Amino acid sequence: MQHIALVGTTADAKLGFRAELIKDLVAQGHIVYAFAGDYTDKTRSAITALGAIAVPYHISRFGMNPLQDIYTLVQLIWLFKKYRIDLSFCYFAKPVIFGTIAARLAGVPRRVAKIEGLGRIFTIPATGDTRRAKLLRWVQTQLYRIALPCCETVFVLNPDDEQDLIRNNNIKVKRCINLGGIGINLSDYQPFTPKGSIRFIFVGRLLPEKGIGYFIEAAKILRQQGAAAEFVVLGEPDNAPGAINRSQLQHLVEQGTIFYPGRVLNVAEYLKQSHVFVLPSYYREGVPRSTQEAMAAGLAVITTNVPGCRETVIDNENGLLVPPHDVDALVAAMQKLVTFPALTEQMGRRSRALAEQKYDVRKINAIVINALAPEDPNKA
Template identity: 45%
Template sequence: MRSLAIISNQAFSLVNFRGALIHDLAQAGVKVYALAPDYEGDTRAAVVALGALPVDYSLTRTGMNPLRDCLDTLYLALLLRRLRPDATLGYFIKPVIYGTLAAWIARVPRRYAMIEGMGFVFTDDGGRVSLRRRLLRGAVREMYRIALARAHRAVFLNRDDTNDFVRGGLVAVGNSCCIGGIGVDLAEWSPAPAVKTPVTFVLAARLLREKGIVEYVEAAARVKRKHPEVRFVLLGGLDPNPSGLSRADVEAWVQAGLIEWPGHVEVQAWLAQASVFVLPSYYREGVPRSTQEAMAMARPVITTDAPGCRDTVVDGDNGFLVPVRDVDALVDRMLTFIGEPELIESMGRRSRALAEERFDVRRINIKLMQIMEVDVGKRGTRGVAATEAVS
């Protein structure tokens, strides 16, 4: 492969989630076009620094407007015809569906799709599924089926999603593979000293109800009645998603003294203050990047026994799994760390060991590049041996 167009719905994600991959592709001699609809000066410069060419295109990140989406797909096909890449890689729902279809229309020789979780449409909110949600799920499933039939390989992050897509007839068994997460740079996300006083719980996520934020705050209220010194930190910005929390909701929790909310910030410094990372999500995650980062920094994890989330914790080893929406279980596990603070350090060490075993971004990038038929031995990727097997 000489050139690749990576198609995203958000420029920031190209740097934050695909930065290491872009760098490693460029090091392997691949010309990378990085397509996004919302470039600004800083993100454009960051993509250039990674070794890619930033390319603007039109796409609405959220919502469904069939006419607009069809026009955007056609314009994207024309753009790809002009760029003439050897392959495309789309990630997130719209780039996977519309990007793959556009690449097929443009006759791009190889087309790859990365499914990073099932997302909002397929997340069960615990109540009765509305007719609108059922219709939307049906429409998205059909669009996935059409698009993935035109992809040469569909790449998944967890086995649950892989199996769901195969069982649902959305992708053929021979066209799917699972890489187990996008990984983190283990040198950048290095272990930090354990924090035992005060015990500090940190949750980092987009402010969506499905991320378990309401359950986290309810657990904080209960724990603080017995242990008012314990800190609860919520990191993340407001989100336009239909299930996004409002500023008034979050500020009310802050004013009540339940949580600290610095907003959308760089999380590394806050993870250094954390005793335990918490993600009580029932969102259809791929494999949460935030949890991988916390594990790399030697933080034990409390998360849910839900697709994607369960792939980050060996229960009782590097943290605990709790049932979704179970505040009682969440409180119980928080109290375990408060009552046995020595677990913060011992389980944190196990998190780092698991991160090294499962979530080394360099090894994962080699798997992904092998899937896309990139010659990873051509120039190497920062010294990582190019001999990893593709699962």
């Protein structure tokens, strides 16, 4: 039995993306402390129901104030000592950096980190890099250079992240394991081929780097061309610069460009009624969970040939890869699947098979838990 600190950012992300891991760790007999920065009574109760202990702490997810980050560091040192943590498991950029350093300073004997994509700072927009972006990338890389060597294991989700962050920057890590994805509960997604016109679906944050703008532009073009297709958008409006807001969504709905149902609790039902999942992202993804879910639901996938996204598609087998920032290529790919619906069904079946092979959360969790197991002192 180990006291494990699972250190992330938001409670919703922990419940949405770590619930299965928490349950598996608890089933192994470990005491799991779930660290998040925004607990409510509802999310705290949900974490407790999984068998873990909710631990609130302060973290500024996107802030650049070093004093706030120092406060986070000091608070984590105190909390790790208070709960006598045996193993820290940190994921997402700031928790990996400051959580791992805090664990080292607190004397936590075992430390693990998980890189789930390189994120916004490593994302290069169509307009190219800026001096500010290059500076922030350099600073974050230096912080990783301090934190990652403190870990006994670093998990990544795709080979590009290991190459671009760790190898290219000569960051010394003891062991790096490529998980290929965070995994999903396959039983939550049952393949089903709906009748009627081809339905394309976008699921994700409505941010420019996630490709929502390209999806909408492609939908407009295909509408103008008279394509027999429907276009569904799932995702919450975002306040970030360049994001699609609620009034813009309403206008697109009134124009007949997209169907937008607002906030939904069961994404699986909408995937079940769709044929093709589209993610024209240029964000430095790990491996998008939304794409893993769509594959488990038996959808063909159209996504970009960029790190993280390209791991989910074998081109012309379970979907199509397109270049980032290329709306013409995106339209051509979508038009191809409208024209050949039998190909769409074939790709969907292949997606499900790949999801069973690569993204079963039980298989991925088994790899993680095996890596977290303490070494047998009697082993030669």
